[in-house]
Structure formats: C-alpha cells, structure tokens
Amino acid sequence: MKKVIKNGTIVTASDTYEADILIEGEKIVAIGSNLPEAGAELIDAKGTYVFPGGIDPHTHLEMPFGGTVSKDDFETGTIAAAFGGTTTVIDFCLTNKGEPLKNPIAVWHNKSKDKAVIDYSFHLMISEITDDVLEQLPAVIEEEGITSFKVFMAYKNVFQADDETLFRTLVTAKELGALVMVHAENGDVIDYLIKKALDEGNTDPIYHALTRPPEVEGEATGRAAQLTGLADSQLYVVHVSCSQAVEKIAEARSKGVDVWGETCPQYLALDQSYLEKPNFEGAKYVWSPPLREKAHQADLWNALKSGSLQTLGSDQCSFDFKGQKDLGKGDFTKIPNGGPMIEDRLTILFSEGVKKGRISLNQFVDISSTRIAKLFGLFPQKGTIAVGTDADIVLFDPNVERVISADTHHMAVDYNAFEGMSVTGETVSVLSRGEFVIREKQFVGKLGRGKYLKRAKYGEVISNKEEISI
Numbered sequence: 389m390k391k392v393i394k395n396g397t398i399v400t401a402s403d404t405y406e407a408d409i410l411i412e413g414e415k416i417v418a419i420g421s422n423l424p425e426a427g428a429e430l431i432d433a434k435g436t437y438v439f440p441g442g443i444d445p446h447t448h449l450e451m452p453f454g455g456t457v458s459k460d461d462f463e464t465g466t467i468a469a470a471f472g473g474t475t476t477v478i479d480f481c482l483t484n485k486g487e488p489l490k491n492p493i494a495v496w497h498n499k500s501k502d503k504a505v506i507d508y509s510f511h512l513m514i515s516e517i518t519d520d521v522l523e524q525l526p527a528v529i530e531e532e533g534i535t536s537f538k539v540f541m542a543y544k545n546v547f548q549a550d551d552e553t554l555f556r557t558l559v560t561a562k563e564l565g566a567l568v569m570v571h572a573e574n575g576d577v578i579d580y581l582i583k584k585a586l587d588e589g590n591t592d593p594i595y596h597a598l599t600r601p602p603e604v605e606g607e608a609t610g611r612a613a614q615l616t617g618l619a620d621s622q623l624y625v626v627h628v629s630c631s632q633a634v635e636k637i638a639e640a641r642s643k644g645v646d647v648w649g650e651t652c653p654q655y656l657a658l659d660q661s662y663l664e665k666p667n668f669e670g671a672k673y674v675w676s677p678p679l680r681e682k683a684h685q686a687d688l689w690n691a692l693k694s695g696s697l698q699t700l701g702s703d704q705c706s707f708d709f710k711g712q713k714d715l716g717k718g719d720f721t722k723i724p725n726g727g728p729m730i731e732d733r734l735t736i737l738f739s740e741g742v743k744k745g746r747i748s749l750n751q752f753v754d755i756s757s758t759r760i761a762k763l764f765g766l767f768p769q770k771g772t773i774a775v776g777t778d779a780d781i782v783l784f785d786p787n788v789e790r791v792i793s794a795d796t797h798h799m800a801v802d803y804n805a806f807e808g809m810s811v812t813g814e815t816v817s818v819l820s821r822g823e824f825v826i827r828e829k830q831f832v833g834k835l836g837r838g839k840y841l842k843r844a845k846y847g848e849v850i851s852n853k854e855e856i857s858i
C-alpha cells in the first residue's frame with residue numbers, strides 16, 4: 389500500500405524544506421514536488437513539521453530496581469513513546485555476574501516481543517569482564533547486533549563495576565567495534581555520604597540529592613573520559629545532569645578523545661527544589677544523578693547548542709508514587725530511582741529548546757534522532773528522512789499550546805513530573821515503517837508489531853557496513 393504525505397514541512401538534521409514524501413510498504417521511495425497521488429493514501433500534513441521518528445537511546449522498561457519493577461513495560465512504554473513522537477527505543481538489558489549473557493538477553497526478548505508497538509533494540513550491561521565474558525561478546529555483537537555496552541560507576545553493591553572492569557570494557561569495545569556507555573557517578577563516595585546522612589538522621593528525599601553532589605558526577609565523568617583516551621576507545625556518558633560533567637566531556641573532546649554526552653528532559657526543565665516538596669512528594673523527583681540547582685540548566689542547554697552534549701535520552705524508568713516511590717518513606721535510599729519521561733522527551737526539547745531559541749529546529753532533529761541513529765548503528769535505516777530509509781515519520785504541530793498532566797498522558801504511572809507545565813507543540817500522527825501507530829492523536833498501532841533491531845558496529849552504516857563520519 390502506498391501513502392503520500394503532502395503539504396508539510398520536512399525537517400532533518402541539516403535541512404528544512406517543503407516537499408511530498410511517497411511511502412511504499414515500509415520505506416520512503418520518493419521525495420519531491422507534486423508526487424503522484426494515484427493509488428496512494430493521501431496524508432495531509434498541512435501546518436505540521438514532518439520529522440524523522442524520534443529515537444530514545446535510554447529506557448528501562450519493566451526493569452527490576454530497588455526491590456520493585458519499573459511500571460511501564462514494552463506495551464505501555466512504547467505506546468507512550470509513540471504518542472510523544474518516538475519510533476525507536478533502545479533499552480538496557482541488565483546482566484548478573486556469572487550468568488551466561490544469552491540468558492538476560494533472552495529475558496529481554498521475552499519482555500518485548502509481543503508487546504512493543506514501535507521498533508526497539510538493546511544495550512548490554514557489563515557487570516564483569518572475565519575470560520568467559522570476553523568469549524561471549526563477539527556473538528553478542530554479531531548475532532544479536534548489540535553494539536553498545538553499559539558500565540555503572542555507581543549503585544555500590546548493586547550494579548557498580550570497578551575501574552578495571554570499565555577499562556577492560558573500553559579496550560574490548562575498541563577491538564570489537566562497540567560503544568561504551570557509562571553511568572558516571574562516584575559510587576564509593578556516594579556510599580560514604582549516604583551512610584553519614586543516615587547516621588545523622590537525615591532521611592528525607594532531598595538527601596538523595598545532597599549525598600550525590602555534582603562533584604561526584606564530574607569526577608566520574610572525567611575519570612571515564614581519561615580511561616577512554618588511554619584505551620583509545622569510545623565513550624557515551626548517559627544522563628549528564630551538571631556543569632561539572634559537561635566540562636569534563638568538553639575537555640576530553642577538545643583533546644580529540646571520542647567522548648559523547650546525553651542529557652535528559654528532567655535536567656533541562658526541573659531542579660533540585662522539587663525534591664523538597666511536602667508530603668513526601670519530593671520522592672517523585674528522585675533520579676540518579678539527581679536534579680541540580682537551576683544554574684546548571686543553562687550550561688546543559690548551551691552544551692546542546694554548542695555540541696558538547698549531543699543527544700537527549702528519556703532515562704524512562706517509571707514508578708508509581710503510591711506503592712513504589714513510597715517504599716522510601718523514612719529512608720531516602722529506598723526510593724526507587726527514576727521517573728516517567730518517555731512521552732514528553734520531544735515536547736520538552738521542542739517547547740523549552742526550539743521555541744525558546746535555545747537550539748535550532750535542525751538541532752532538535754539531530755539531538756532527538758539523527759545523532760542517536762549514527763552513534764548506535766541505526767543510520768541511515770533510522771534517524772532521517774531520505775529515499776530508502778524506513779518510513780518512521782512524525783507529524784508535529786509546532787503551535788498548539790497545552791498543559792502536561794497525568795490525567796492525559798499515556799504512561800502507566802500515577803503522576804507526571806511535568807504536571808501543570810504549559811508547553812507548545814504536540815505530536816499529531818506517527819508512522820512506524822509506513823504504518824500508522826498514532827493517527828490524529830489516537831493510538832491505532834498493534835501490540836508486537838515493533839521489530840527487534842540488530843545494530844551496526846560503532847562507526848559503521850547499518851545496511852552496508854561502510855564507515856560513516858560520526
């Protein structure tokens with residue numbers, strides 16, 4: 389079945405122009421003026437921007453954490469993602485020391501295959517580097533197409549890996565063609581600060597932020613960047629929240645070290661004062677790294693504009709306020725970390741970024757889609773609008789004004805971190821590989837239609853393994 393999109397303004401990471409798009413099956417087959425309508429379904433995009441589908445490089449759907457499991461799974465999470473203009477998610481597959489890597493990967497396939505309504509892929513957590521793990525990694529890359537490895541430098545005694553593991557992961561990733569991702573916070577120092585706070589009787593949510601100061605993020609980011617330079621490898625720092633970490637990434641990049649940085653909507657638009665909300669509501673705003681003093685926001689926006697940070701992930705890891713976040717009443721360390729962000733990622737970037745003149749329209753596309761596709765081996769199948777690419781397309785109304793609320797969102801949780809915030813811009817319709825998932829703000833997709841994506845190695849193009857310039 390053919391479809392033709394007319395009257396919209398196509399926006400890519402490099403261009404903004406008016407043209408029609410002809411879709412045949414799953415692919416874009418032509419872009420131009422006055423494309424023939426005969427035999428094709430006409431989609432009128434008047435008044436909208438036509439973006440490549442957003443790619444969310446950082447989600448935790450149905451993930452065990454802190455004695456509970458994140459509430460949005462591959463069904464509710466990908467539906468909410470689609471409502472927000474995202475057509476691909478890359479989720480973190482957690483591993484356990486000593487367990488064959490194929491086991492957790494199978495668990496993640498089982499969680500996702502009958503549920504996802506949009507395409508998806510996995511990153512693999514590295515909890516240890518043993519000879520046994522080293523033997524398994526080539527198959528993870530070649531057979532599963534998992535070309536990004538995640539190392540946690542925090543969450544002591546849970547996920548945290550030591551520096552030897554990080555360094556050996558960097559060396560191995562270089563050899564195999566993978567990108568290393570880090571959660572960069574100094575877990576040992578945080579552990580000390582947490583014990584001290586609890587000893588002093590400080591148990592409220594705000595102490596989550598006060599025991600994870602920006603210096604511990606800056607230090608870990610700098611350390612990971614230095615080790616990347618030493619290994620001559622490649623690094624992607626997830627959820628950058630503060631000026632100190634931005635500085636370390638910019639410094640490494642200025643020396644030619646291959647380091648990339650992602651921030652998240654919560655760090656751009658919320659601040660540390662939210663953790664002080666009464667009636668334990670501060671728990672809704674507990675992320676690691678924590679929300680920062682407002683002054684950090686300007687540095688994050690400037691970094692996106694100047695290119696010191698390159699991507700926006702949601703770090704979607706949602707928990708209900710009632711029954712999950714409240715596990716931490718009387719002890720902030722028991723509040724599950726994370727929040728619902730998958731749906732509002734693009735809106736926050738557009739409304740707070742483009743509309744307020746902090747980034748350009750083309751940067752918006754680069755930060756939310758194109759750069760992510762390039763870094764994670766999905767380009768050019770995903771991440772742009774061009775002949776031959778998957779028809780993952782978003783029609784976005786840039787002028788509608790609305791208020792974000794849990795009453796109208798599509799995530800499975802009982803609150804929205806941006807509750808009551810006025811924003812400009814909304815996703816109207818979404819196509820995933822040529823089929824509507826969202827049509828005129830209604831969900832019309834199918835559970836299990838989302839396809840698992842095997843990704844190319846770092847720096848290679850998905851289709852033909854040619855090198856790309858990232």
Ligand SMILES: NC(=O)NCCC(=O)O
Pocket residue numbers: 448571627674675676677703705725726727
């Ligand atoms: N970020 C967060 O608070 N929760 C999700 C897990 C992680 O990314 O560290």
Ligand SMILES: [Zn+2]
Pocket residue numbers: 571626627676677
């Ligand atoms: Zn993290």
Ligand SMILES: [Zn+2]
Pocket residue numbers: 446447448627703704705
């Ligand atoms: Zn995360």
